[in-house]
Amino acid sequence: MVTSTKQTSREVVECLKVISDPTRLLIMKLVEQKEYCVCQFVDMFAISQPAISQHLRKLKQAGLVKEDRRGQWRYYSIDESSVHSHLVKGILNHIDKEDEQFNLLLSKETPVNCK
Incomplete structure (x- = not known):
């Protein structure tokens, strides 16, 4: 359950800095709906796995996403218990649900094929 928790201006600014990056903002929009594997993000964003991992590391450090490790793969979803959850x-x-970039990413979504 998410409750609206008051935050300091510094905490709000730090959260906004993290999601101000277009890639991280779109990752958050994706994980708002369901869990994704790193390999899916690599395909969808067409950037390297290390680059995706850096974006996810920043989101995780900010407490915005949670990570589920399954073997060598990592799956990410929104952290509903985060103090920033309501803000994000x-x-x-x-x-907009018709956002061109967001829908382009969705069109590139593939089933999880990392093993």
Whole structure:
């Protein structure tokens, strides 16, 4: 359950800095709906695995996503218990469902094929 928790201005600024990157913002929009594997993000964003991992590391350090390790692979979903969850979800709600970049990413989504 998410409760709206008051935060300091510094905490809000740090959260906003993390999601101000377009790739991280779109990752958050994706994981808002369901869990994704790193390999899926690599395919969808067409960037290297180390680059995706760096984006995910920043999101995880900010407490915005949670990681589920399954063997050598990592799966990510939104951290509903995060103190920033209410703030981030409010921002994500402002992204139009017809957003071109978001829908392009969705069109590139493939089933999990990492083993």
